[in-house]
Amino acid sequence: MISAVLDHPVAMETVVDNPESIPDYGRALDYISASRLSCWQQCRRKHYFRYIADIPSKPSPAMHLGKVVHATLQQWNLWRWDQIQYTRSDLIRTFLGAWQKEKLDNPVKWKSDLEEVKLRNKAWSLVSTYLDEQVIDEDEDIAGVEVRLEAKLPDLPPVIGIVDLVREGGRIVDFKTAAKSPSEGSIAHVHGTQLAIYALLYRHCTGAREGGLELHHLVKTKEPKVCVSEIDPLGDREIVNVIELLHRYVNAVMAEDYTASPSFMCAGCEHLERCKQWPDSMVKGDTQ
Numbered sequence: 001m002i003s004a005v006l007d008h009p010v011a012m013e014t015v016v017d018n019p020e021s022i023p024d025y026g027r028a029l030d031y032i033s034a035s036r037l038s039c040w041q042q043c044r045r046k047h048y049f050r051y052i053a054d055i056p057s058k059p060s061p062a063m064h065l066g067k068v069v070h071a072t073l074q075q076w077n078l079w080r081w082d083q084i085q086y087t088r089s090d091l092i093r094t095f096l097g098a099w100q101k102e103k104l105d106n107p108v109k110w111k112s113d114l115e116e117v118k119l120r121n122k123a124w125s126l127v128s129t130y131l132d133e134q135v136i137d138e139d140e141d142i143a144g145v146e147v148r149l150e151a152k153l154p155d156l157p158p159v160i161g162i163v164d165l166v167r168e169g170g171r172i173v174d175f176k177t178a179a180k181s182p183s184e185g186s187i188a189h190v191h192g193t194q195l196a197i198y199a200l201l202y203r204h205c206t207g208a209r210e211g212g213l214e215l216h217h218l219v220k221t222k223e224p225k226v227c228v229s230e231i232d233p234l235g236d237r238e239i240v241n242v243i244e245l246l247h248r249y250v251n252a253v254m255a256e257d258y259t260a261s262p263s264f265m266c267a268g269c270e271h272l273e274r275c276k277q278w279p280d281s282m283v284k285g286d287t288q
């Protein structure tokens with residue numbers, strides 16, 4: 001099935017007209033991932049700052065919480081996969097260890113100690129709510145945890161994805177932390193690029209169609225909530241579309257297309273000031 005899809009390569013245009021001016025694409029073309037592609041779809045200039053100028057993101061409380069929740073669920077899945085007995089206390093210890101590790105690796109500037117404690121309590125309440133809701137039967141067979149998938153497709157850099165969990169039957173699961181509940185009417189559309197990349201990679205690496213895709217949102221409302229969205233296996237058209245998108249991505253990066261996409265999201269963009277100073281801020285490695 002996939003091989004039929006791959007018979008439709010979109011021509012990759014080379015835009016280096018002046019051999020003395022070799023563009024620097026940063027790490028944008030080392031490989032392509034769902035997050036790179038989604039960032040580029042959101043705003044090409046933001047993609048430039050993040051992946052071509054290579055300006056690191058400043059650690060934020062939300063990122064800290066998301067990474068620690070993710071690390072804790074990862075360990076929970078690994079124990080289940082290895083059929084190792086564990087208790088809730090073991091998970092709390094894992095959670096606290098992940099919290100400390102993240103503090104050392106990517107220190108956040110907390111407004112106060114209380115802010116950190118509150119967020120840590122919120123993060124654990126998300127994990128414990130997820131476990132209490134028994135979204136996944138703890139005895140269920142697991143096909144894979146943190147599965148690294150890679151596809152080498154014609155005329156493209158490697159496409160890489162790391163899938164949080166593959167449930168029995170080839171159901172691909174991605175864990176997300178979010179400030180509010182996702183909208184069921186648009187969730188498959190909003191996350192369409194990520195879902196299609198995962199489906200493409202799964203099919204490429206296993207030779208089988210995925211059994212379905214699931215987004216498990218752990219929602220940071222006052223009372224933590226869990227929203228599970230189940231999405232049917234994708235159609236072949238969606239796989240063709242995402243391969244075309246991958247080619248468009250490569251072409252745009254090579255064409256040095258850094259078009260801005262101003263929207264309400266700019267207010268929360270960490271590159272807003274740089275963006276306003278464009279093109280003066282178009283300097284690789286600029287870390288103002």
Ligand code: SF4
Pocket residue numbers: 043044045046260261262263265266269270271272275276
């Ligand atoms: S401020 Fe807006 S337009 Fe500028 S890089 Fe950020 S998201 Fe893009």
